[in-house]
Amino acid sequence: MKQLELLMDATALDRALIRISHQILEKNPDAKTLGIVGMQTRGVYLARRIAAKISALEKTKLTAGVLDITMYRDDYRMALKQPKVKVTNIPFDINGINLILVDDVLYTGRTVRAALEALNDFGRPKTIQLAVLVDRDDREMPIRADYTGQTVTTRKNQEVALKVKEVDGEDSLWLMELEQGD
Amino acid sequence: MPLAIKHLLGLEGVSREDVTLILDTADSFFEVLQRDIPQVPTLRGRTIVNLFFENSTRTRMSFELAEKRLSASPLNFSTSTSSVAKGESLRDTMRNIEAMKIDMVVVRHGAAGVPSFLTRCTDAAIVNAGDGLHEHPTQALLDMMTIRQRFGKLSGLKVAIIGDVLHSRVARSNAWGMTTMGMDVTLCGPPTLLPQHPRALGVRVTDSMDEALRDANVVMLLRLQLERQGAGLFPSIREYRERYGLDLDKLNKLPGDIVVMHPGPINRGIELASNVADSDKSVILDQVTNGVAVRMAVLFLLGGGENA
Numbered sequence: 001m002k003q004l005e006l007l008m009d010a011t012a013l014d015r016a017l018i019r020i021s022h023q024i025l026e027k028n029p030d031a032k033t034l035g036i037v038g039m040q041t042r043g044v045y046l047a048r049r050i051a052a053k054i055s056a057l058e059k060t061k062l063t064a065g066v067l068d069i070t071m072y073r074d075d076y077r078m079a080l081k082q083p084k085v086k087v088t089n090i091p092f093d094i095n096g097i098n099l100i101l102v103d104d105v106l107y108t109g110r111t112v113r114a115a116l117e118a119l120n121d122f123g124r125p126k127t128i129q130l131a132v133l134v135d136r137d138d139r140e141m142p143i144r145a146d147y148t149g150q151t152v153t154t155r156k157n158q159e160v161a162l163k164v165k166e167v168d169g170e171d172s173l174w175l176m177e178l179e180q181g182d
Numbered sequence: 183m184p185l186a187i188k189h190l191l192g193l194e195g196v197s198r199e200d201v202t203l204i205l206d207t208a209d210s211f212f213e214v215l216q217r218d219i220p221q222v223p224t225l226r227g228r229t230i231v232n233l234f235f236e237n238s239t240r241t242r243m244s245f246e247l248a249e250k251r252l253s254a255s256p257l258n259f260s261t262s263t264s265s266v267a268k269g270e271s272l273r274d275t276m277r278n279i280e281a282m283k284i285d286m287v288v289v290r291h292g293a294a295g296v297p298s299f300l301t302r303c304t305d306a307a308i309v310n311a312g313d314g315l316h317e318h319p320t321q322a323l324l325d326m327m328t329i330r331q332r333f334g335k336l337s338g339l340k341v342a343i344i345g346d347v348l349h350s351r352v353a354r355s356n357a358w359g360m361t362t363m364g365m366d367v368t369l370c371g372p373p374t375l376l377p378q379h380p381r382a383l384g385v386r387v388t389d390s391m392d393e394a395l396r397d398a399n400v401v402m403l404l405r406l407q408l409e410r411q412g413a414g415l416f417p418s419i420r421e422y423r424e425r426y427g428l429d430l431d432k433l434n435k436l437p438g439d440i441v442v443m444h445p446g447p448i449n450r451g452i453e454l455a456s457n458v459a460d461s462d463k464s465v466i467l468d469q470v471t472n473g474v475a476v477r478m479a480v481l482f483l484l485g486g487g488e489n490a
Contacts, residue, residue, distance in 0.1 A: 068210065071222035071482075084203075085210040085482070121219040 001159065001176045007134070007152060008173035016149035017046065020131050021053040023147050028098045031058040035097040035125070037065040039115055040086045045164040046133060047102035065090035072114035090122055099125040104162040106132040109141035134160050134173065185483050189308040191297045192317035193359035201326070201363060207479035208327050208472070214251065215475055225254035225485055228285040233259045235291040240446055240470065241311050245288050248477035257284065272296065276303040286485055307484040315351055321445055322355035324476040326363060328469050329400055332441050337364035342394035344370045344426055345404030345453055348377055352445045353404060357383040370394035371426060374415040391426055395436060402443040403428055403453040419452060429455035433463060441465055
């Protein structure tokens with residue numbers, strides 16, 4: 001895979017998250033009703049940052065939950081290589097809350113579908129709202145985001161890759177192109 | 183990153199990477215078991231046959247529960263109600279069950295090597311739930327999971343496995359698995375109940391319980407198989423209890439963070455005193471809980487993708 005274009009640098013990424021945090025509060029004025037859940041793996045880092053920003057704005061303390069959807073994937077039978085099951089940890093009761101589901105990229109919508117099924121096993125939130133940093137368009141399911149950092153039109157042979165400080169040492173968002181053999 | 187193994191026949195020869203992957207996956211399934219709705223749809227539509235040619239309550243229930251928690255359909259088979267009683271051969275039984283389109287087989291049998299034999303009769307993934315005196319790999323995996331939960335690691339820990347080692351497939355699987363994971367294993371029991379060639383297992387062997395317990399982090403007592411007493415392998419149950427049973431006096435001489443394990447079912451008052459089994463050092467019930475998580479992990483990892 002080779003890097004094609006820088007979509008967001010660290011500053012742009014932070015601004016997008018600040019905007020999303022404000023939009024979440026605009027729609028859900030009472031931060032006490034909020035629960036933030038990030039999807040493994042990159043969504044988790046974004047969820048933590050959004051939770052920190054909202055906590056600072058509202059002088060409250062939100063912790064981000066972690067959701068792994070490996071057990072809910074619809075391609076378990078077809079997958080050539082098995083995805084590793086990762087940790088799920090939602091340290092609050094999701095019943096009756098406004099749950100903000102956070103992921104880095106929204107593409108086919110299948111991951112979000114799996115996440116909705118997974119959340120179903122934890123309880124019944126009042127609402128589930130979806131926040132993504134990038135919307136790639138090209139959905140395979142009737143799913144849309146409530147909060148979007150940026151919309152990017154991509155081709156099939158392209159991918160969007162998020163780098164975060166915690167793992168990659170820097171914050172940036174890249175449009176990538178698959179090369180032969182990828 | 184998938185498992186290198188296609189079947190779980192034993193822990194002999196299973197790599198450290200595979201054991202680690204199973205234990206890591208089991209930790210995730212452990213979390214599933216703590217939920218209000220402890221079930222995931224992962225194996226929906228898959229049929230798993232539980233072929234139990236030998237009595238078992240705990241292991242069979244644990245496997246069945248693991249299958250249900252993964253939304254698979256379990257199919258139970260026990261010898262007393264089956265056509266094995268009518269003289270059907272093992273191969274025919276297997277081929278008939280396979281013709282009903284099943285995906286995985288969990289098998290327990292009194293003869294060593296049956297799970298391995300079944301891999302040649304069917305394309306389904308085989309999981310050994312105990313075969314003769316050979317191995318009981320999921321028990322050893324759940325033991326290691328329990329130890330890792332307590333200590334946060336396996337490598338470098340010292341384990342004493344005490345009792346009827348010779349007739350214990352649990353001890354054998356643990357010896358293979360634990361040495362692979364870098365643990366220091368000592369097998370202990372009356373000389374007549376110790377394996378003839380311990381060096382092949384890569385473990386130490388002693389008939390002195392004091393020696394086995396020295397610096398041990400974990401002590402695992404094995405069930406004294408009372409039905410074997412007639413064979414004259416040890417003088418009396420009373421003497422066995424004196425020399426190889428764990429009571430409160432012996433426990434109190436051990437370090438404060440010692441962990442006491444038992445694969446069950448316990449003979450209370452023989453290998454394990456009642457107040458030791460129920461003490462805060464005992465993780466016996468954790469072992470049972472972890473057993474479901476470990477079996478979910480094994481079924482998930484063996485049943486996935488194209489290799490099923």
